Amino acid sequence: MAVYTEVTDEDLVAFLAPYDLGPVLSLKGIAEGVENSNFLLHTGAGAFILTLYEKRVDEADLPFFLGLMDHLAARGLRCPQPVKTRAGKALGTLAGRPAAIVTFLEGLSLRRPARGHCEALGAALADFHRLGEGFALTRRNSLSLADWPALFEPARARADSVSAGLTAFVDAELRFLQAHWPQGLPHGIIHADLFPDNVLFLNDEVSGLIDFYFACADAYAYDLVICLNAWCFEPDGSYNMTKGRGLIESYRAHRPLSAAEIDALPILARGAALRFALTRLVDWLNVPPGALVRPKDPAEYVAKLRFHQLVESPRDLGASV
Amino acid sequence: MAVYTEVTDEDLVAFLAPYDLGPVLSLKGIAEGVENSNFLLHTGAGAFILTLYEKRVDEADLPFFLGLMDHLAARGLRCPQPVKTRAGKALGTLAGRPAAIVTFLEGLSLRRPARGHCEALGAALADFHRLGEGFALTRRNSLSLADWPALFEPARARADSVSAGLTAFVDAELRFLQAHWPQGLPHGIIHADLFPDNVLFLNDEVSGLIDFYFACADAYAYDLVICLNAWCFEPDGSYNMTKGRGLIESYRAHRPLSAAEIDALPILARGAALRFALTRLVDWLNVPPGALVRPKDPAEYVAKLRFHQLVESPRDLGASV
Numbered sequence: 309m310a311v312y313t314e315v316t317d318e319d320l321v322a323f324l325a326p327y328d329l330g331p332v333l334s335l336k337g338i339a340e341g342v343e344n345s346n347f348l349l350h351t352g353a354g355a356f357i358l359t360l361y362e363k364r365v366d367e368a369d370l371p372f373f374l375g376l377m378d379h380l381a382a383r384g385l386r387c388p389q390p391v392k393t394r395a396g397k398a399l400g401t402l403a404g405r406p407a408a409i410v411t412f413l414e415g416l417s418l419r420r421p422a423r424g425h426c427e428a429l430g431a432a433l434a435d436f437h438r439l440g441e442g443f444a445l446t447r448r449n450s451l452s453l454a455d456w457p458a459l460f461e462p463a464r465a466r467a468d469s470v471s472a473g474l475t476a477f478v479d480a481e482l483r484f485l486q487a488h489w490p491q492g493l494p495h496g497i498i499h500a501d502l503f504p505d506n507v508l509f510l511n512d513e514v515s516g517l518i519d520f521y522f523a524c525a526d527a528y529a530y531d532l533v534i535c536l537n538a539w540c541f542e543p544d545g546s547y548n549m550t551k552g553r554g555l556i557e558s559y560r561a562h563r564p565l566s567a568a569e570i571d572a573l574p575i576l577a578r579g580a581a582l583r584f585a586l587t588r589l590v591d592w593l594n595v596p597p598g599a600l601v602r603p604k605d606p607a608e609y610v611a612k613l614r615f616h617q618l619v620e621s622p623r624d625l626g627a628s629v
Numbered sequence: 630m631a632v633y634t635e636v637t638d639e640d641l642v643a644f645l646a647p648y649d650l651g652p653v654l655s656l657k658g659i660a661e662g663v664e665n666s667n668f669l670l671h672t673g674a675g676a677f678i679l680t681l682y683e684k685r686v687d688e689a690d691l692p693f694f695l696g697l698m699d700h701l702a703a704r705g706l707r708c709p710q711p712v713k714t715r716a717g718k719a720l721g722t723l724a725g726r727p728a729a730i731v732t733f734l735e736g737l738s739l740r741r742p743a744r745g746h747c748e749a750l751g752a753a754l755a756d757f758h759r760l761g762e763g764f765a766l767t768r769r770n771s772l773s774l775a776d777w778p779a780l781f782e783p784a785r786a787r788a789d790s791v792s793a794g795l796t797a798f799v800d801a802e803l804r805f806l807q808a809h810w811p812q813g814l815p816h817g818i819i820h821a822d823l824f825p826d827n828v829l830f831l832n833d834e835v836s837g838l839i840d841f842y843f844a845c846a847d848a849y850a851y852d853l854v855i856c857l858n859a860w861c862f863e864p865d866g867s868y869n870m871t872k873g874r875g876l877i878e879s880y881r882a883h884r885p886l887s888a889a890e891i892d893a894l895p896i897l898a899r900g901a902a903l904r905f906a907l908t909r910l911v912d913w914l915n916v917p918p919g920a921l922v923r924p925k926d927p928a929e930y931v932a933k934l935r936f937h938q939l940v941e942s943p944r945d946l947g948a949s950v
Binding site: 316317318320331332333334335336337338339340348350355412413414415416417418419420508509510511 | 637638639641652653654655656657658659660661669671676733734735736737738739740741829830831832
């Protein structure tokens with residue numbers, strides 16, 4: 309749940325003056341996005357999302373994020389499209405913060421995606437990758453292999469208090485990944501956080517991909533295994549091969565995977581599991597006492613990593629080789 | 630900001646099946662109402678508010694609250710109207726909690742209401758009182774004069790830590806109010822919490838009164854001074870006589886006040902100030918460490934009470950006698 313910056317009616321009306329959105333009808337702070345303050349805005353022109361960027365987002369990255377949405381939406385991807393002022397600006401200032409308006413997408417995120425949803429996701433992810441080609445800006449993945457040791461460092465002293473032996477486990481995994489991480493895979497702009505929360509469905513079809521605030525340049529196949537980890541494990545921790553196959557094969561039908569990409573899936577999946585285990589661990593250890601936000605348990609991703617350590621072939625994930 | 634109960638897509642679809650609202654399009658948890666979980670729901674039939682009643686609301690009161698909205702909306706008041714299932718039920722169960730759907734009202738709540746807004750509020754409050762007549766159910770005001778001593782008791786030991794001398798101040802005020810509280814004033818169903826947050830405006834006209842979850846039976850004039858306290862003081866604590874006159878006289882133009890009601894305004898205003906000072910004090914002393922919710926400062930209402938202690942006549946509040 310986001311902590312909201314309060315927006316007064318006067319500030320809102322002034323902010324909207326340079327847009328062609330008609331009269332303001334309502335503004336409701338919504339419980340979406342943990343990095344920013346988000347509002348559902350109704351105007352004479354329809355429904356929109358108003359986002360105020362809080363300090364966890366680097367202001368220098370905003371032209372990349374907004375430009376990427378604009379690029380993808382213009383090419384037909386179902387994603388929020390930044391709304392511009394009459395002067396053509398997508399980024400303004402509201403309540404002392406950078407702020408932007410994007411189109412609102414109807415749809416519900418799924419709690420328990422079925423195989424068909426994983427297939428629809430695979431196609432949407434491939435579209436994201438293909439349509440992102442040619443986008444002029446880029447952004448380094450600040451949560452890549454090279455960043456994980458520094459991410460773990462402040463959590464190291466207390467990691468074993470979360471799970472016995474976790475420090476040694478992470479250290480060994482980091483060494484393994486550093487020794488075996490694949491290089492030279494096809495890469496471009498990836499979403500990097502396409503969890504079920506960030507995919508909207510209507511009538512079992514993808515109606516929108518949202519929350520682009522981790523997007524960056526990295527290997528396309530790494531984005532695929534982030535999805536695999538987030539969508540294809542059951543609540544009991546077991547890997548659902550049917551969903552995994554559905555996701556991977558549907559992706560391939562829309563963007564072919566090279567042999568090198570297929571071969572790399574197991575180790576990329578280990579890396580993707582470690583990345584989310586580490587960020588969750590850090591959040592877990594840094595929750596303020598009494599906070600209303602309950603951080604996600606890092607154990608879920610440690611368990612997924614342990615699963616992937618036993619994978620011997622991309623076939624074990626459902627990929628046909 | 631409310632703590633949200635999570636609603637899954639599956640539970641939502643099942644909950645909506647007995648309604649004639651068309652397909653679900655989206656559901657967003659909104660930062661509105663501190664007692665309940667509220668969601669803005671878009672369906673094929675339009676925009677609605679879905680409320681899950683959390684434990685701070687007594688389930689036995691729900692037929693009163695929903696019935697009151699139904700009664701008032703049917704008589705033309707701009708307020709949320711409960712939506713009923715095909716079987717005629719307004720109250721169901723979702724995620725293990727009592728839940729209801731009401732119509733969504735466009736409009737913005739005002740941060741700095743002007744005199745014209747106070748006049749519009751006066752008319753809307755009078756409409757609320759007049760149109761509420763004939764409603765079959767009733768509900769005791771559980772935050773009335775008789776309840777204030779028990780409300781203060783758990784805060785007594787720490788009240789002086791909030792403001793020096795506060796305990797003696799409250800005790801003396803309670804004694805005064807108990808000795809002088811007016812009896813036999815015209816009464817009926819009052820809103821009892823009509824703060825600017827709960828009044829929506831479009832184009833400087835009231836587009837809706839919301840959040841009926843403190844509504845109860847009490848003196849109409851008591852509701853008027855709750856508004857007076859909430860709307861007619863400036864941020865620096867000064868009383869704005871122009872706004873006060875606008876509110877009171879506009880109310881009277883739509884529902885005449887008896888001489889007894891006019892005479893009672895100053896002491897009712899003291900009581901209304903004490904009631905909110907006490908509930909804010911209790912919340913202030915019971916905020917969990919690290920909580921994201923910042924409780925409202927009781928000092929604001931202590932200051933309003935001190936102002937009212939110096940009032941000698943209803944004229945001092947702007948009422949023409």
